[in-house]
Amino acid sequence: MKLSPNEIRDICELLQKGKPLPEKYRFLLFGDKRELELVWDGKTDETTSVVLPFQTIEHIDEPRSEKEIKLQQQLFDTAGRQVKGWADKLIWGDNKLIMSSLLYGPLRDEIEAQGGIKLIYIDPPFDVGADFSINLEIGGEEFKKEPSVIEEIAYRDTWGRGADSFLSMIYERLQLMRDLLAEDGSIYVHCDWRVSTHLRLILDELFGNDNHQNEIIWHFVKGASGDDRFGRKHQTIYWYKKSQDGQIFNREAIGVPYSAETLARARRGEARYQVSAEVLEEKGKNPGDVWSDIHPLQGNSIENTGYGTQKPEALLERIIKASSNEGDLVADFFCGAGTTLAVAEKLGRKWIGSDLGRYAIHTSRKRLIDVQRQLKKDGKQYRAFEILNLGVYERQEFVRVDGDIRAEERERIRAEKERKFKEMVLQAYKAEAVQSFRNFVGKKRDRLVAVGPLELPVSQALVEAIVEECRDKGISKADVLGFDFEMGIDFAELRKGGVDVQPKLIPRDVFDKRAIEKGQVKFYDLAFVDAQVTVKGNTVAVELKDFSVFYEQDGIERAEEKLKAGSSRAVIENGQVVKVAMDKDSDIVTREVLTKKWSDWIDYWAVDFDYESKKEVVRDEDGVEEWTGRYIFENEWQSFRTKKNRDLDLTSAFRELPKGRHKIAVKVIDIFGNDTTKVMEVKV
Structure with missing residues (x-):
């Protein structure tokens, strides 16, 4: 590195004034040997190295035939489900955190x-x-x-x-x-x-x-x-x-394939072709780099x-x-x-x-089950796959701040953003702020209120921490507010411990200051599912009896304002999908409820007939295995809609179980990809 006196003077002056150095000094000072580089505002070589634990939500595996079980007894249990070897991974969440956790x-x-x-x-x-x-x-x-x-x-x-x-x-x-x-x-x-x-x-x-x-x-x-x-x-x-x-x-x-003309020339033995037409036809040609x-x-x-x-x-x-x-x-x-x-x-x-999208994960799940079914039908091998969440999120990932700010300033900005966000949510929820709690930030009448992160789903770990704080402090009622919730959280099971913990969905309107000021922001309960178990001898089956959701999207009056003659629009209001249409000749607006039955909301449901048979075990960085206290939902039977077949079975097949008490888990996924789980106890 050799700087001229003028360059040294310029650098000193710029540093004294607190101004950034021109780009040329990066190469003069640090000897960057890259001949060509793309530079943009915010570029940094830093990558995250955060390691977050994966939570296994679901294990999906179409049972094998008796013949295959006998051939590979070490890989499959007696029901033909994979118990050893690699299971494929379908992971919901931010891929940056997922890849960092996979890498480190x-x-x-x-x-x-x-x-x-x-x-x-x-x-x-x-x-x-x-x-x-x-x-x-x-x-x-x-x-x-x-x-x-x-x-x-x-x-x-x-x-x-x-x-x-x-x-x-x-x-x-x-x-x-x-x-x-x-x-x-x-x-x-x-x-x-x-x-x-x-x-x-x-x-x-x-x-x-x-x-x-x-x-x-x-x-x-x-x-x-x-x-x-x-x-x-x-x-x-x-x-x-x-x-x-x-x-x-x-x-x-x-x-x-080669063209018919090329193959004909090869059959005629033209000199340019060193191999027979049969070889050309069998191997084909390199597709090149233009794929039409x-x-x-x-x-x-x-x-x-x-x-x-x-x-x-x-x-x-x-x-x-x-x-x-x-x-x-x-x-x-x-x-x-x-x-x-x-x-x-x-x-x-x-x-x-x-993928970050819950619906993308759900679409992939159904598609991969179809692939398993087809491979089984064709007598071909396939692997089990797991659906995973990033189970616990570190606090620094809750509210992102530009990476080129110093650490202390970044933390201050993040904390301020988080505080303002929670204040806004509490105001919309008509709750008052509270202090001195680990997880609660508000209180509404006799219920304490916890608010999940802005950019991430409410995790099972957070909900369990909320329940634990309630037990420690003698709190019996709590609301958990979030934009989304991790897959597989069973609130009904958590409530059996004596704490009435209720999840509430934060609506989009929470970002509308006018809606907050007018008290028009509505928070919604998660879906409700009712199911019934039928026992015949040592076999059981599950029938869905009811399913309710409480979403809203757009709203009828807002949709009517946007309609043009001859057009229609579907909206969600009060837990119903409603088609709003305007006649092309008379401008008369009509409304038609599309979700005529509760089952219209269901896209997919599955049953785990012995829910507590598969414990969720994780390994720490030292390779030590530990049970998390949770169980993995084993997808033993399922029915779902496809684009080609919209039918849905509402009663499962009968499944044989050993004598004794068992917990049966039912997972229902609605048309938006949101899941609800219900666990029932049965004696066989």
Whole structure:
């Protein structure tokens, strides 16, 4: 490093004035040897290393045949369910925290035992103007589900400052993905014209230009066109390998047919063809880096789940076949509708998938159960999979603050944001603030009030801490307010301990100051489920008897204001989905309730006939196993709606149980992907 006297003088003056140094001094002072780098406001090389415990919510495994049980007795129990070996992971939560916990936590050893992650495919949210609502079918009508508040906040963090926010989000996550990959692993990053230029530079920086394998063009035969530009008819997929140690590329697994003309020339023995037409026909040709033979998903496709950004299975099949082998571990940390996971399962790969959207996890769950059923029908092997939460969230993740602020200032801003948020919620809930409690911040009449985090679901650990504080201090009634709740929290079971703990959903209106001032903000109870157990000899079955929800979205009067002649809109008010329509000729507005039966709200339900048979055991960083005190829901029977078949069985099949007392758990998931669990005791 050699600075001129003028440069030294300028640096001193700028530092004395508290001003930032010009960009050129980064290279002069620190000798950065990178020839080319993308720089944006907020860029930092820091990545999170937080390790949070995973909570296993559900274990899903279609029972095997008696023949398969006998062949592999060490892997399966007497019911044909997997008890040993790798179980695939479907994880709900922020993928940054998920990947950090996979990278630095005890699950890393389990991943390494599988040979590490050989392939990562991601299709991140690269469209700044994308509509993340989801179209659902209710009573033969289409209803648009808006994203949850937590999903909206995550999207705001991704695109709040435009490209700068997106680049900060993806840069940190790509670093974590790079570190998770095996040395011979590959990553495929799907994008389009909006961010392709930026992503190429970032990937070159993180993986090295020497490790860039292909820029794949996925070309659409049909696509958007315009009068002022050429039609945009392609998306880009960047393929990078982890290191120079090599990568998997199965050329023969992805061959595409030669043209009839080429095969005819080979049969005629033309000199340019060194092999026979039969060999050419069997192996096929390299598909190249422009893929026009794979078409985007059509609305009437049997694959279509209704998820907006869903990709065709053929696209993932080519990528997975090319860059992994049977038995390898592949991952998708923006899994959406679960296409990567479904194709990986069909091709005999192990997998890890994650998404922030609860509905995405639910869509993937149903799809993967269908894959298990089909593989069983075809006599092929499949693995069990688990649904996991990030069980406990550290406080510093509750309210995010820009990373370029000093630690003390960051903590002060975070604490202030958290305080104001809870004040706002208490005001909307018409509760008064209280002090001197570990978990409670308010009181409404004779009930104490706890408020969950702004950006994360209320965790089971938080609810258990609230109940414990109630018992310690002789409190009998408590409300827990949250935008969302972790899957699998059984409030009815918790109430049996003598504390009346009631969960309440915080509505979107809590951010509307006018609604708060007018006292118009309504908080809603979680869903209610009623079920009945029938015992016949040593067998039992479960029948759903009732299900109630208390959501609101839009509201009828607000929808009527937005209607145009001949249009309609579905809204939720007072726990009912209502279609509001305006006649195209008379402007008369009509209302029709679409949820005519309580079962219309149910998308999926499942039964665990022996709920306390599978304990949730976690390993700490030293490898020591410990029971958490909770049980894992084993999905032993289920019925759910698909796009093709909207029917739902409301009575389960009978299941044989040993004599004695058993706890049966019923899990119901509504049309928005929210789950409710009920546990019942039965004597056989």
